[in-house]
Amino acid sequence: MLNARALAATALLPLVANAQNQVNMSTGVSEAGAVITDLGVEIYDLHMLIFWICVVIGIGVFGVMLYSIYAHRKSKGVEPSQFHEHTGVEIAWTIVPFFILIGMAVPATSTLLEVYDNDDAEMSILVTGYQWKWKYEYLDADGENVAFFSNLATSQEQIYNTDTKGENYLLEVDEPLVIPVDTKVRFLITANDVIHSWWVPEIAVKRDAIPGFINEAWTRVLAEGVYRGQCTELCGSYHGFMPVEVHVVGQNEFDDWMAAKKGAAAADAALAATELSVDELMARGEDVYNASCLACHGANGEGGLGNAIAGSAIAMGGLDSHLSVIVNGVAGTAMQAFGAQLSDVDVAAVTTYQRNAFGNNTGDVVQASDVVSYKEG
């Protein structure tokens, strides 16, 4: 069906735009007619201003050219004129564009200054790019930061065409960023490995995430809703698979969400102190594996960008070397140091999972306390 439609569209040329075939930049206004961000509207207006100036100049230039092609052709028997210079004209078409440019530079400058106005933020969020996910950390005045990773939620089956693609194919995550409406939020943007870029078109924020440096950006979203974006700097194999999903909610809803997050973090810490059953570890480990390991090591541990886990000498060998790879990563490869990304319980769970899934069947059970003692050396 898609094919037929696109073929028809090719034939007709893309003059008709339906909702699916958006042809222009986000206007900064929601479908319901509410302004999403003032800055987004301003940037859209600037974009359209420059666009229309170009259209007018284009009509002039192409009009003259088309007329000339029509009227000044040899087949009409015209004699070529031999004029070939005119200083006045040359000066005119140097000066006039210059003034047009000044007309563009003025609004561009004022909008740019606004983009850079990071002062007076009401809350700050540290955004860190990882290969290939985002980490969000809400910086809390009391030091009780809430942090979590946000992974692609689209299934491998959808990507490899064995399952129907959902509406938000490739633009959905397991845990979205949540921010309160009408609040000036400052983003501190950095990266852990290579350069990424954090972009949400509808709120008009894009900033590169650079390892070792922290960039600033800000937004004040005026309309509640879900806004989606993607990484926009080539960051390796799965660059196309690390979306951004932002939920903008009312202040009360945000407070509830925040409280729940803090509660969950406390529960996690408590969990780390208890012994878990094999089944609990395996279930949790499978979730962690699917979110963090599967992209490189394969759905069945068969390997891919990374080594195979099934039958791996490391996953079936000594526990310390297995934990070393997971906790510290392998320098110079895509294998990251997950010790800094996952909680101790999650490391324990995924280690248990890898040692028993995919036919590895070592029967080993790894608890959070093992991970803690490994980390302490």
Add this chain to the structure above:
Amino acid sequence: MGDHHHGPAKGLSRWLYTTNHKDIGTMYLWFSFAMFLLGGAFAMIIRAELFQPGMQLVEPGFFNQMTTLHGLVMVFGAIMPSFVGLANWLIPMMIGAPDMALPRMNNWSFWILPPAFLMLASTLLMEGGAPAFGWTFYAPLSTTYAPPSVTFFIFAIHILGVSSIMGSINIIATVMNMRAPGMTYMKMPLFVWTWLITAFLLVAVMPVLAGAVTMMLMDIHFGTSFFSAAGGGDPVLFQHIFWFFGHPEVYIIILPAFGVISQIIPAFSRKPLFGYASMVYATAAIAFLSFIVWAHHMYTVGMPVAGELFFMYATMLIAVPTGVKVFNWVTTMWRGAMTFETPMLFSIGFLVLFTIGGFTGLMLSIAPADFQYHDTYFVVAHFHYVMVAGAVFSMTAAIYFWLPKWTGRMYNETMGKVHFWVSFIGFNVTFFPQHFVGLAGMPRRIPDYALQFADFNMMSSIGAFIYGASQLLFLYNVIAAIVAGEKVSDEKVWDGAEGLEWTLPSPPPYHTFETPPKIEEQPAH
């Protein structure tokens, strides 16, 4: 010197040992066409994968290898050497010189290219695959996180740089020293002027590129940290160095194309180029400005706002001399007596589409708006309008224009016109919708995309296949002309053509202008 009056040697040694500018020009042109087909094959793989959402043909990692090699091969293997080939053929014949000033070096600058590209292509077979970090190879993706083949990539870039520098020194030496008596600078054909300026740009920035890849090499193998914050370096430094090369590089690509268009439009308008002097000054102004705008590729890296403003204003300024060129070309056509043979069609195609690329360039120069455009398909559309419809269209026009002179045989005009229209339509079907998906939010360099981009991507892929296929027609037309084309009897070939090369027989003898020609009083342009 005895062999000066002989023809070329026979067999392979003719090509291996030749120091003849025409032979070397021919080799450059064939080599660049082969690279054009290779880079095109990579593009076909990219567009086939992007035909529909979902992963179908290749894996994401391989997709990135394709985008990287496509860009590198097209820029360094197809476009740049093709214009060097054109310069070799034409500059001596246009300024009345017997050959290039440094013929042995000329041989070298060509012959180191094929091994370099062989090495680059061989990275596809290496463990870890070919470079997959984009033609802009940003660190640390291209250093700490690069596949082992990056070392071969670095070596290849070094060789290409050496080749380009030797080629440009040769052009500078030729133009400055070997003009026929009476051929003053302001009488030189515009193609010679644009190449002279381009050659200076090349000599200035290729060493910078060499510096960048050498620093990468150091970071990868010798423990330095130029581009790694962990060791006190800065990944953004890489981008500054790369674009200090990269922005002049885009003008290195387009200035000779400007030169070609400035030869062809007057010929088919039967009217001298309008504003010759202002064309020269505009070219020089563009070349100067190209050194102070590089960071417009980096608006989102978090530069201080004063830096952003400086680079934004400087970039906007480039529109002024670029506009002057377009206005001059249109005015050249005005009240001429035009005919529309294939070279003219491609030149008019250039004029329209390059201007559109200039408009999107102006939009991209507006920093706050670029926060929305940057690294999306809108940028991809922009640079294909200026590089394919700009550089490649003008190159195609040049081949059709001078082929009868070089070979003494005419190509098939109908087939040429079909080639133009299929290319023109294929090109626009491919790249026009990319403006839309880019503005709608599709990032570049992704192997799979959200569903709302599906229709336009399919359209793009169909257009790309059409454009790609039409190049085979071109190849056929050129070969058919060389082998069995109708002989041209006239020296001028085109009744409006002006310049010294058109005073020579078609085809010209192996050695031309062994005694310098007399330059008439009126300007040669």
